[in-house]
Amino acid sequence: MLGRTANGLFWMFRYLERAENTARLLDAGLRMALTRDLVTAEEEWRSVISTAGQQSAYEMRHASYTGHQAWNFMLREKDNAASILCMYKLVRQNARLARNAISGELWEAINENWLIIDEQLAKPVGENKVMDTVKTIRRAGTMARGALQGSMLREEGYHFSLAGMFIERADAIARILDIKYYLLLPSLSYVGSSLDTGQWDTVLRSVSGDRAYRWLNAGHIDARNICEFLILDDRFPRSLAFCHSQLRENLAALARLHGTEGESNALMRDADTRLSELSIDEIFEQGLHEFLIDFTATNASIAEAIATDYRFLS
Incomplete structure (x- = not known):
């Protein structure tokens, strides 16, 4: 196997795991924020952003930690290289790079979920949609792992x-x-x-x-x-x-x-x-x-x- 193909497979699943881990953090933050008053909820979002390693990048763009700002920064901020949108784009790019080394089922799981995620994150995500978006991202990771386990030599x-x-x-x-x-x-x-x-x-x-x-x-x-x-x-x-x-x-x-x-x-x-x-x-x-x-x-x-x-x- 060519080194660049191996690299594509290795990083495809690194980025996939990273995107899903970010979605899990968001899910936890959303659940905690629901039980907090406004001031405490901002501290919860600060904690979530910090845990994701995105605090410096976030504070360069935002002065406060409101939920809407925080989750959109982690989900879709174009200037945030660690956003889920950017990471899932890299998942698909690496899948294309290694296209001949993966099964059709795995490619379909990656490509179809990319289209769904790209559509859902095309505009700012509101409070009534954010949990569904997080579930979509977590489900995308589950589907890709299932395709890997079920169809790859x-x-x-x-x-x-x-x-x-x-x-x-x-x-x-x-x-x-x-x-x-x-x-x-x-x-x-x-x-x-x-x-x-x-x-x-x-x-x-x-x-x-x-x-x-x-x-x-x-x-x-x-x-x-x-x-x-x-x-x-x-x-x-x-x-x-x-x-x-x-x-x-x-x-x-x-x-x-x-x-x-x-x-x-x-x-x-x-x-x-x-x-x-x-x-x-x-x-x-x-x-x-x-x-x-x-x-x-x-x-x-x-x-x-x-x-x-x-x-x-x-």
């Missing part, structure tokens, strides 16, 4: 796609945890702290983990348990442990197909081993922020190694 293209998805998902979860943890808990001491359960509920909702977490923890919202769930519980498909175990499997499959291992396999093996040997107490002892910064740096190094190993720029 388990060859290079399949594994490059999943590698991109799990690299992006792990990065998103780590960043959400890091930003939210420090917004809620400036001190690293978590024992006996009084936490805003509504904000931690937003964390869980933004990663679609609220039902699974409550089922496992009898509905008890606790910072330590949430961190353990999102970092180490490999039963949850958006935990860091699950993402890295799946990434390791897909990189191992690529190595078998190519007949050789690269730097990405060695980095992945080391990272997965380190994570599997940690407990949540050890993570808190070293500092959650420090752990997450190290995790995101390692995740980025693995992504760079994948690009080098498989000559993405060739």
Whole structure:
């Protein structure tokens, strides 16, 4: 497979995952804002924009954090390269680049949903339409993953796609945890702290983990348990442990197909081993922020190694 085709598949699913993660954040923000007064709702939207990593870009264009401004900025702002509209455009561009390496079903899922999303975001989204738009974006991601799983040969293209998805998902979860943890808990001491359960509920909702977490923890919202769930519980498909175990499997499959291992396999093996040997107490002892910064740096190094190993720029 040509490096540029592999690059297209890898980034198609990175952007798809990034767009869906942004939609999940919006969904959580919308639900929280509905229960707040005007002033508190603005703080909620500030938190959502910050968690998405778009605060600087937003504040260059807007002086306040009203819901209408915030969600339209994240959904469709043309000058915002991280908007869902821009990201889904890149999903389709990369799908076209790799058109001969994906199934007809996957192309149809990407292309048809792009047309729907482009139409829905052609003009500012009002309060009566925003939830439907968010659902459309989340559904688009589900359809693309379903087409990938149900119609793609388990060859290079399949594994490059999943590698991109799990690299992006792990990065998103780590960043959400890091930003939210420090917004809620400036001190690293978590024992006996009084936490805003509504904000931690937003964390869980933004990663679609609220039902699974409550089922496992009898509905008890606790910072330590949430961190353990999102970092180490490999039963949850958006935990860091699950993402890295799946990434390791897909990189191992690529190595078998190519007949050789690269730097990405060695980095992945080391990272997965380190994570599997940690407990949540050890993570808190070293500092959650420090752990997450190290995790995101390692995740980025693995992504760079994948690009080098498989000559993405060739």
